[in-house]
Amino acid sequence: MATTTESTAAAGAKPFDIVATYNELLRSDPDLTMPIAAIEALVLLLTHEPSSTISETLDLLEKSTAHLKKSIPNPIGLSAGTDLFQRYLITTLQRPGQLGPAGDFKAIRTHLLSNGRLFIRRAKESREKIVAFGRGFIRDGCTVLTNGGSRAVASLLQKAADEEGGPSAVRFRVIYVLSPISKNIEEPSGEPEGMETVRALRAKGVPVSTIPESAVAYSLGKADMVIVGAEGVVENGGIVSRMGTYQIGLLAKAIGKPFYCVAESHKFVRLYPLGQYDLPIEQHVLDFKSEEDIAEQSKQPADISGDRPVELPLCDSVDFTPPHLISALITDSGVLTPSAVSEELIKIWF
Amino acid sequence: MADSVDPALTSSSSAAPTAAPQPTTETPPSQSLPIRDSKSAKPKDVPAPPAVGGDGASDKPLTPAELKKKAKAEKAARRAKEKADRDGGAGAAGGSVPGAGGQSRPPHTPKKDAAGGSASQKGSKGAPPRRGSGPVTQASAAAEPKKKKEDKSVAVFGHLYGQQRRTTVNGAAKEVHPAVLALGLQLRDYVVCGSSARCVATLLAFKRVIESYTTPLGTSLARHLTTHLSHQISYLSTCRPLAVSQGNAIRALKLAIAGIDPSTPEATAKATLCDFIDNFIREKITVADQVIAGSAVEKIENGDVIVTFAGSNIVKQTLLQAHKEGKRFRVSIIDSRPLFEGKSLARTLADAGLDVQYSLVHAISHAIKDATKVFLGAHGMTSNGRLYSRVGTALVAMSAKERAGGVEVPVIVCCETVKFSDRVALDSIVVNEIADADELVPGNPPQQVTGLPDPGAFTTPPVEPKKGGKASSAPIPDPSASARAPSPSPLANWKDTPNLQLLNIMYDVTPAEYVDMVITEMGSLPPSAVPIVHRMSTNV
Numbered sequence: 001m002a003t004t005t006e007s008t009a010a011a012g013a014k015p016f017d018i019v020a021t022y023n024e025l026l027r028s029d030p031d032l033t034m035p036i037a038a039i040e041a042l043v044l045l046l047t048h049e050p051s052s053t054i055s056e057t058l059d060l061l062e063k064s065t066a067h068l069k070k071s072i073p074n075p076i077g078l079s080a081g082t083d084l085f086q087r088y089l090i091t092t093l094q095r096p097g098q099l100g101p102a103g104d105f106k107a108i109r110t111h112l113l114s115n116g117r118l119f120i121r122r123a124k125e126s127r128e129k130i131v132a133f134g135r136g137f138i139r140d141g142c143t144v145l146t147n148g149g150s151r152a153v154a155s156l157l158q159k160a161a162d163e164e165g166g167p168s169a170v171r172f173r174v175i176y177v178l179s180p181i182s183k184n185i186e187e188p189s190g191e192p193e194g195m196e197t198v199r200a201l202r203a204k205g206v207p208v209s210t211i212p213e214s215a216v217a218y219s220l221g222k223a224d225m226v227i228v229g230a231e232g233v234v235e236n237g238g239i240v241s242r243m244g245t246y247q248i249g250l251l252a253k254a255i256g257k258p259f260y261c262v263a264e265s266h267k268f269v270r271l272y273p274l275g276q277y278d279l280p281i282e283q284h285v286l287d288f289k290s291e292e293d294i295a296e297q298s299k300q301p302a303d304i305s306g307d308r309p310v311e312l313p314l315c316d317s318v319d320f321t322p323p324h325l326i327s328a329l330i331t332d333s334g335v336l337t338p339s340a341v342s343e344e345l346i347k348i349w350f
Numbered sequence: 351m352a353d354s355v356d357p358a359l360t361s362s363s364s365a366a367p368t369a370a371p372q373p374t375t376e377t378p379p380s381q382s383l384p385i386r387d388s389k390s391a392k393p394k395d396v397p398a399p400p401a402v403g404g405d406g407a408s409d410k411p412l413t414p415a416e417l418k419k420k421a422k423a424e425k426a427a428r429r430a431k432e433k434a435d436r437d438g439g440a441g442a443a444g445g446s447v448p449g450a451g452g453q454s455r456p457p458h459t460p461k462k463d464a465a466g467g468s469a470s471q472k473g474s475k476g477a478p479p480r481r482g483s484g485p486v487t488q489a490s491a492a493a494e495p496k497k498k499k500e501d502k503s504v505a506v507f508g509h510l511y512g513q514q515r516r517t518t519v520n521g522a523a524k525e526v527h528p529a530v531l532a533l534g535l536q537l538r539d540y541v542v543c544g545s546s547a548r549c550v551a552t553l554l555a556f557k558r559v560i561e562s563y564t565t566p567l568g569t570s571l572a573r574h575l576t577t578h579l580s581h582q583i584s585y586l587s588t589c590r591p592l593a594v595s596q597g598n599a600i601r602a603l604k605l606a607i608a609g610i611d612p613s614t615p616e617a618t619a620k621a622t623l624c625d626f627i628d629n630f631i632r633e634k635i636t637v638a639d640q641v642i643a644g645s646a647v648e649k650i651e652n653g654d655v656i657v658t659f660a661g662s663n664i665v666k667q668t669l670l671q672a673h674k675e676g677k678r679f680r681v682s683i684i685d686s687r688p689l690f691e692g693k694s695l696a697r698t699l700a701d702a703g704l705d706v707q708y709s710l711v712h713a714i715s716h717a718i719k720d721a722t723k724v725f726l727g728a729h730g731m732t733s734n735g736r737l738y739s740r741v742g743t744a745l746v747a748m749s750a751k752e753r754a755g756g757v758e759v760p761v762i763v764c765c766e767t768v769k770f771s772d773r774v775a776l777d778s779i780v781v782n783e784i785a786d787a788d789e790l791v792p793g794n795p796p797q798q799v800t801g802l803p804d805p806g807a808f809t810t811p812p813v814e815p816k817k818g819g820k821a822s823s824a825p826i827p828d829p830s831a832s833a834r835a836p837s838p839s840p841l842a843n844w845k846d847t848p849n850l851q852l853l854n855i856m857y858d859v860t861p862a863e864y865v866d867m868v869i870t871e872m873g874s875l876p877p878s879a880v881p882i883v884h885r886m887s888t889n890v
Contacts (some may be wrong), residue, residue: 076666236867236876271865272874274723324874336662339878346882349873 016048018064019071022078030135031151035081035266038068042085044299046109054093054108061086073283074316076232077268078238080269087349090120104114126264126332127152131159134227134262134330140171142224145216145257147177149193149243150229152262156330157197157227161204174208175219176200179244193242225296226252228321230263233331234274234346237323237338239263240279249325258327265331268345281316299310352554449620496510502787502845504853510784516588525581529558534589540689544663545729545769548637552586556603557627559723570612571619576604591783594771598888620750634768638871642764643667646677646725646869649762654679654722657759657859659711659739659746661691662727664764666698669725673704680704682721686711686742688789688854711742714749719761724750726860728765732775735877736863737763743856744778747864760866763877767870770884778859785792791841 006283020211023039032040045064046057065082069075087311089112102201129153138144138160146153157174178192198208220226226248230239252259268330273279323338332343503511513537516522519531526534531554536542542551559582565571572602583600586592605628606660610619646668652655656679658665669681681704685692695707709717718724723748730738737743750759844850862877872883 235874270873274762274866275758278649339876342876342879343882346872346875346879346886 002269014046017067018045020040021045022068022072030080033123033151033264033267034077036120038078038081039085039116039123039266041068042082042122043113043120045208046116047113051261057085057109057112058089058093060151061089067300074231074278074283074318076269076271076318077267078283079271080232080267083118083270084266085116085276088115119323123264123266126266127155129332130264130330132260133154133332133335134260135160137225137260138172143173143222145175145177145220145226145248147179147194147204147213147244147248148229149197150242150262153169153227153229154197154200156262157161157206158200160203161201161206171205174198174206175223176210177213177216177244177248178210179242180212200280213247216248219249219256220255221259226257226259227330228259228261230261230273230316231331232269233261233263233267233341234269234320235342237326237329237336237341238273239252239321239326239329240269240271240273240318241321243285243317243319246276246319246321246325251323253325259325260328260330261326262330265333265344268329268341268348270345270349275322276320279318279320281318283319352414355712355796363686392393393661402860421870456826466714471508484876502851504851506779507782507784507853507855509780510592510782510855513588515590515786516585523581524587525578526585527555527559527562529555530582534586537586538589543689543691544661544727545593545595546639546663546766547579548593549599549768553599553603553627553631556582557601560623561628563620565616571614571616572610574611575607575623579604579607595766595769598768598771599634603627631663634871635766639664639667640867641871642766643671645874646762646764647672647677649723649867649869650677650679651759652678655682655720657682657717657721657750658682658695659684659743660686660689661693661695661727662725662764664766665727666695667726669699669704670702673699673702680707682707682709682717684709684711684714684717684742684746686740688792689740689874691740701750711873714746714837715805718746718759724759724761726761726763726865728763728769729767729857730771730860731763731765731868731877731880733770733881734774734776735773735865735880736775736813737765737860737862737865737877738775738778738781738857739860741778744842744860744864747860751864761864763865763868765868767872767883767887770880770887772881775859775888778855778857782858783853783856785856787844787854790852791844794837860881 018041020022021044022037025037025040031039041075042061042064042302045060049060068082069079070089083282092115093108134156135161138157141269144157148159160172177199178194178198180192198210201208228239228241229244230241230245232240236241241261249259271280323341324340329336329338329341331344336344397651399582405621458739516534517538522531522534533542533551536551538549542548556579559579560575563575563578579600583592586596593635603623603626606623610622614622643666646664652673654677656669658669658681672679681699683692683696683699683706685696685708687710692708694705700706707717726737726739726747728737728739732738737747739866748763750761773781841852844852868875868877868880870883875883
């Protein structure tokens with residue numbers, strides 16, 4: 001019977017491509033973060049692929065997750081989502097009762113899917129909670145230095161500007177660090193990441209100054225705090241974030257300005273990097289070349305792209321900001337110190 | 351040498367009659383003192399007479415000197431009392447220590463000779479009452495080495511000198527099982543050494559205790575077995591203070607015993623407990639070690655230079671596994687006296703084909719220079735995230751973190767959760783373990799079987815090391831130095847050397863800032879997460 005259902009499914013639709021789904025989800029909704037897109041893709045996978053036993057489901061999930069992680073150059077963010085979902089599934093399945101291993105699998109499946117959707121909805125709402133927690137940090141007359149294109153930071157700043165309605169409520173300024181490297185590969189001279197947020201803030205009447213990364217140390221004296229986003233929050237409370245965040249963190253620490261990170265709690269990832277070079281991704285930020293190498297490379301361009309693992313383009317590269325540089329993490333489960341992250345993670349995992 | 355001793359003997363014997371009235375002069379302070387203090391004040395001076403006997407003989411006729419000495423004794427006693435009061439519950443050892451400290455300080459002042467003279471006087475004064483109290487001769491003979499020992503305790507660590515470690519099975523409670531008796535001696539002699547090994551050995555011994563246990567009439571197993579076990583435990587703790595892991599295991603076992611339904615048949619209950627012990631060992635140590643080694647291996651990369659301290663079993667397992675997986679790395683082992691635990695680790699790793707460098711802790715800055723990672727074992731982890739481990743660990747961790755601003759060399763601790771403790775350690779003074787200081791005195795080096803020291807060469811060279819020892823530790827009068835010439839090590843007669851104390855501390859505390867990562871069987875954690883995991887692993 002299982003074979004017939006499988007064959008009909010296979011006949012009905014072409015095999016489900018999790019990577020394409022994930023990319024499509026990210027493209028279609030600019031507000032979607034990587035872990036949530038990953039979870040959504042997995043939920044879609046479960047609805048598409050019929051499975052009749054628990055172990056089959058878990059096996060399918062594991063395979064697709066591994067495939068997804070392999071095909072995406074920077075799997076740190078999405079692995080937070082997939083790990084969370086897998087963990088959630090396992091705990092649900094282990095629970096005794098109707099929905100446990102003894103129960104009817106059909107019921108379990110529908111329960112899983114509906115809960116998966118609930119999970120996604122909650123995750124999307126988490127940004128609202130972050131804004132509620134983080135609003136108090138932006139006070140009248142303060143100057144905030146930020147960087148990158150974090151949606152959490154953007155929504156926090158915009159909500160702070162909105163507060164009490166009307167442009168008169170705006171009493172803070174923003175220093176926006178813009179990376180010279182364009183996010184858009186097709187159009188290298190295009191506008192840098194974060195320009196959209198700058199425009200939105202300016203429209204709300206917030207005075208924004210844009211500076212290049214080289215001017216961070218110069219400008220930090222005028223800033224009262226640094227607020228950054230994160231791609232992933234790791235177990236020791238450090239963050240994996242857009243390249244350049246680490247140096248801002250170091251400078252803020254040296255100058256003595258508080259350094260806050262805004263991140264949803266589903267970005268907490270079970271990863272423990274010991275330093276910059278201990279991240280589970282391939283990125284060639286450092287590329288030592290002599291004149292000879294350059295000449296050689298120009299002779300035979302782009303024949304390496306096939307067999308090498310997916311590499312991260314320079315504009316997407318990340319760095320790791322260690323916990324001792326971070327004053328606090330503003331998350332949807334409250335404002336946490338870096339050391340509280342591991343506690344939160346342990347709560348999720350055990 | 352004989353000449354220098356004789357005057358001392360004559361002086362003490364001649365002093366005996368003159369000293370007879372003196373006890374009355376000494377009694378006032380001793381009345382106000384706890385008895386132990388006055389007792390300890392005597393033995394402390396016992397070793398002195400042979401050393402400074404000459405001075406004592408010349409000082410004796412002078413009454414002003416005696417007055418001075420009396421005043422000094424009173425002052426010392428007052429000081430001792432104040433300290434004893436301050437220490438409160440420190441007990442006998444604590445009381446005796448401040449006296450020693452108070453006495454040992456004056457000799458460093460310019461009035462060294464006078465102090466030495468008074469010490470010899472007091473020694474002669476202290477001796478007669480003991481000789482006079484005839485019936486207690488055996489007791490005093492037995493107590494003498496012990497009293498000397500107490501005198502030699504280092505003041506700051508005074509509270510740690512509890513009772514001396516048991517040397518024989520004599521006097522053990524009759525309930526103590528032979529397996530436990532044997533284990534106790536093995537623990538004492540470091541045959542079973544290392545936190546996990548001690549924990550496993552204890553549990554296995556307790557398993558045998560439980561197997562051979564029969565519940566006496568009129569009691570229930572759940573109630574009586576706990577007290578039966580506590581006899582075993584108290585015996586073990588007299589052999590060597592219990593490790594954190596041992597304490598946790600015992601607590602879990604007692605909890606399991608208490609959880610047994612009194613109506614359960616004895617055989618079933620015993621089988622349940624034995625299963626519990628087996629499971630505990632498997633879950634908390636054997637499998638935990640495998641999991642930890644597995645995740646620690648992931649942190650080792652090709653080309654790493656890994657520094658480790660002493661001989662941690664879990665670190666050994668990790669390094670061997672990494673080697674088996676084909677990773678190419680170098681290991682640098684830092685070791686220290688007196689246990690040299692790193693030697694066996696170095697041998698095992700070298701036998702397995704790893705690249706091993708072995709050096710002692712004084713070469714730490716050299717070894718850390720090209721290190722890329724530091725792996726440490728643990729004796730325990732405290733709730734404030736600090737690492738409690740073999741003494742010297744903190745030094746290694748500090749060297750790694752302070753080398754270049756503290757970001758380049760990660761310090762990784764491998765530790766099972768059974769070693770987590772709910773205690774908090776701020777320093778390594780309050781809670782620690784002191785081993786027999788004699789372990790620090792090197793015997794004849796075992797590798798010198800070729801008979802290197804011929805008697806002729808022997809008499810001259812030892813003078814040199816002794817001078818070095820003198821300069822670093824304490825000023826020793828020349829006659830005593832010549833008296834000690836034939837000893838193989840400058841420390842051989844350290845107990846007779848005035849003002850010299852040896853400290854053989856077992857553990858130290860590494861601040862949490864120096865630890866980047868704690869690898870446990872429940873995952874990798876920052877040190878700040880230790881209390882959370884401890885709470886979870888004990889509640890579940």
